[in-house]
Amino acid sequence: MNKFKPKFLKPGDDISVVFEDRKDIYETEQPAVYNAISSLSYDQQRQRLPIYKYRNHILYLLENYQTVIILGETGCGKSTQVPQYLLEAGWLNNDGIIGITQPRRVAATMLASRVSEETDTFVGQIVGYSIRFEDCFTFGKTKIKYMTEGMLINEMMADPLLRSYSVLMLDEIHERSLNSDIILGLVKKIIKKRPSLKLIISSATFEAETIYKFFNKNETQDKTKDTAVIISVEGRNYPVDIHYSLQPVPDYIKASVDTAIKIHLNENPGDILIFLTGQDEVEHAVSVLIDYAREQKMKNDSLKMFVVPLYGSLPMSEQVKAFKPVARAVRKIVVSTNIAEASVTISGIAYVIDCCFVKLKCFNMHSCTDSLVIVPVSQASAEQRAGRAGRVRSGKAYRLCTEEDFLKLPPYTVPEMQRSNLAPVILQLKALGIENILRFSFPSAPPSKHVISAIELLYALGALDDNGALTSPLGVQMAEFPLHPMFSKLLLVSSEFNCTEEVLSIAAMLQVQNVFQVAPGRKLELKRAKWKFAVEEGDFITLLNVFKAFSKNQNKHWCEQNFLNYKGLLRAMEIRLQLSKLLKKFKVPDAANKDDRDSLRKCIVSAFFANAAYLHYTGVYKTVRGEHTLHIHPESVVSFSKQPKWVIFNEVLHTTKEYMRDITVIEPHWLYEYAPHYYQYGTNREVGMQ
Numbered sequence: 001m002n003k004f005k006p007k008f009l010k011p012g013d014d015i016s017v018v019f020e021d022r023k024d025i026y027e028t029e030q031p032a033v034y035n036a037i038s039s040l041s042y043d044q045q046r047q048r049l050p051i052y053k054y055r056n057h058i059l060y061l062l063e064n065y066q067t068v069i070i071l072g073e074t075g076c077g078k079s080t081q082v083p084q085y086l087l088e089a090g091w092l093n094n095d096g097i098i099g100i101t102q103p104r105r106v107a108a109t110m111l112a113s114r115v116s117e118e119t120d121t122f123v124g125q126i127v128g129y130s131i132r133f134e135d136c137f138t139f140g141k142t143k144i145k146y147m148t149e150g151m152l153i154n155e156m157m158a159d160p161l162l163r164s165y166s167v168l169m170l171d172e173i174h175e176r177s178l179n180s181d182i183i184l185g186l187v188k189k190i191i192k193k194r195p196s197l198k199l200i201i202s203s204a205t206f207e208a209e210t211i212y213k214f215f216n217k218n219e220t221q222d223k224t225k226d227t228a229v230i231i232s233v234e235g236r237n238y239p240v241d242i243h244y245s246l247q248p249v250p251d252y253i254k255a256s257v258d259t260a261i262k263i264h265l266n267e268n269p270g271d272i273l274i275f276l277t278g279q280d281e282v283e284h285a286v287s288v289l290i291d292y293a294r295e296q297k298m299k300n301d302s303l304k305m306f307v308v309p310l311y312g313s314l315p316m317s318e319q320v321k322a323f324k325p326v327a328r329a330v331r332k333i334v335v336s337t338n339i340a341e342a343s344v345t346i347s348g349i350a351y352v353i354d355c356c357f358v359k360l361k362c363f364n365m366h367s368c369t370d371s372l373v374i375v376p377v378s379q380a381s382a383e384q385r386a387g388r389a390g391r392v393r394s395g396k397a398y399r400l401c402t403e404e405d406f407l408k409l410p411p412y413t414v415p416e417m418q419r420s421n422l423a424p425v426i427l428q429l430k431a432l433g434i435e436n437i438l439r440f441s442f443p444s445a446p447p448s449k450h451v452i453s454a455i456e457l458l459y460a461l462g463a464l465d466d467n468g469a470l471t472s473p474l475g476v477q478m479a480e481f482p483l484h485p486m487f488s489k490l491l492l493v494s495s496e497f498n499c500t501e502e503v504l505s506i507a508a509m510l511q512v513q514n515v516f517q518v519a520p521g522r523k524l525e526l527k528r529a530k531w532k533f534a535v536e537e538g539d540f541i542t543l544l545n546v547f548k549a550f551s552k553n554q555n556k557h558w559c560e561q562n563f564l565n566y567k568g569l570l571r572a573m574e575i576r577l578q579l580s581k582l583l584k585k586f587k588v589p590d591a592a593n594k595d596d597r598d599s600l601r602k603c604i605v606s607a608f609f610a611n612a613a614y615l616h617y618t619g620v621y622k623t624v625r626g627e628h629t630l631h632i633h634p635e636s637v638v639s640f641s642k643q644p645k646w647v648i649f650n651e652v653l654h655t656t657k658e659y660m661r662d663i664t665v666i667e668p669h670w671l672y673e674y675a676p677h678y679y680q681y682g683t684n685r686e687v688g689m690q
Helices: 040-049 049-066 078-088 105-118 151-156 176-192 207-217 254-264 279-298 316-322 380-390 403-407 423-431 448-461 474-480 483-492 502-507 523-531 539-552 556-561 566-585 597-610 669-674 678-682
Strands: 067-072 099-101 127-131 134-136 144-148 167-170 200-202 228-233 240-245 273-276 302-308 332-336 349-354 356-364 370-377 395-399 612-615 622-623 629-632 646-656 659-665
Touching: 040 049, 049 067, 049 078, 049 228, 067 078, 067 207, 067 566, 078 099, 078 105, 078 144, 078 167, 078 200, 099 105, 099 356, 105 127, 105 144, 127 646, 144 151, 144 207, 151 176, 151 474, 167 176, 176 207, 176 423, 200 207, 207 228, 240 380, 240 622, 254 273, 254 279, 254 332, 254 395, 273 380, 279 332, 302 316, 316 556, 349 380, 380 395, 380 566, 423 448, 423 474, 423 483, 448 483, 448 597, 448 678, 474 483, 483 566, 483 597, 502 566, 502 597, 539 566, 539 597, 539 659, 539 678, 556 566, 556 659, 597 612, 597 646, 597 659, 597 669, 629 646
Parallel strands: 067 200, 067 228, 099 144, 099 167, 127 144, 167 200, 240 395, 273 332, 273 349, 302 332, 349 395, 370 646, 629 659
Antiparallel strands: 127 134, 356 370, 612 622, 612 646, 622 629, 646 659
């Protein structure tokens, strides 16, 4: 048993010893915002927000500049109030609409719900939202529309100049996601052709000068001719004491739990927010804390604990629990991913525990694969997290790293555009009429090698022709799917293999995180439950079996018995329905092959051929292109039996090793049969000889 107990430096303490460098394996999450004035009327609450005193100034700037950049910390009110100021000032009269983008669906839906309450309407009327696979707005009536960034890009496919909007508000731009950078580049082109379109860019922590220079059309020294302007809005009203660990932390999950318990036992009342890197970590920490809370309940402690998780794929009904107030004799502990960093606001937080890690998706040029990697959080993100503790009163933030290590962290997170697989980006830009990707105006230019790699993959998938243009109908149709191009191809060619129904189920299941529930201390039982659905052909078809069984028996108790994520499976059914509608739109015929697993696996190869690996004589796996070393993830059903010689995978997770996830066993000659171009020009050795 690890007896490590985190010890923290108090603010102002000196470091008297030299600490070891912290390992470069971190992941981050995002903080939440707090409503300390819920007992007041909505009008009174709105007037108490920091942004209220800037209301008239913001409206003035919008009258005089095409682009207004608002810098304000999470909780200042920018996301909920600015759209209402425009509505009240008459900016949205007649056919005017303001579209507000968010990086996450939970933020889009929560904000729409909040603003609907403040405007005394139902969601879907004056205020609505649009997220992947779900719309809740009324044409001709909705004036304030929250949406995920991807949904705005999809709208550009049908309306390239976004003529249905009079104002666009790009929120949380500091995250620099793929979609946000695409939107910034596209909107820069749009406002040149639509001078009447007003643009608001809001961010909690960002180098505002970069965006200002990107959008300001004034090429002279005369500031009166500027078309862009920056306004800073105060956010945090109370100081936050920062505490650092005295020594490097060997296990940040355990340390976060220990720190939360220490706070609960020794500090004044106030809720706790813990930042971890992913769903598995969150659920594990929640489980340990709940066990502790039950033990304390038996001792009749005066202050009870209420422990809740928060992450993006958590069903909405479960996410809401993190935002609900608790009784005075109860301390709420929210264990979250970075979703609570800037996208949403949680009430009552007085203490923040930051693991100082974040999980990012990075593209490996050597293997041409995406990997999920745990990396150090940036200083800007750490400041954001700490700020969640100072909304209502002075708070405390506990960073699970030494102060020396914190000072070595990067100032900002590397933009996703510079570290990701660009195939989805290029497919979308091609669909929007952007011919020369390398000359497209990105806020941060992507590496040219990443662009070339993505174009090659899209060409091999059949989405681009010899001239680099979208093919018709395949490429055009692929661009309309809100999925990675590999999944789009998988769905669109499924009828050729007579497995449309099966592929719909598989694609939907692979959009849901953690179909099987995390079960700390019950790994053997979980493995037995998986074995009921497992097939030797791998995880794709195993997930198909799970979906089929659930479709016949949509029972929560049955899911609990089989360690299945009930809410996640319901979500998969919703996604499947939406994907099915898209296939019908493209007139892809329904087809089912029942038990023909070979045809189904060939269909998978035709789309995922780029993610192929073979068993090396050393016992590890090597990617066919690049000879990159990989391993089978221990949670894959493929790990239950003898190692297959050839596999295809969906993604790579980088922890102690690089693990393939969502694996399908294949025959090597299928790669030549369905992807001859990709392997003739991409490898030094023939597939059949390996």
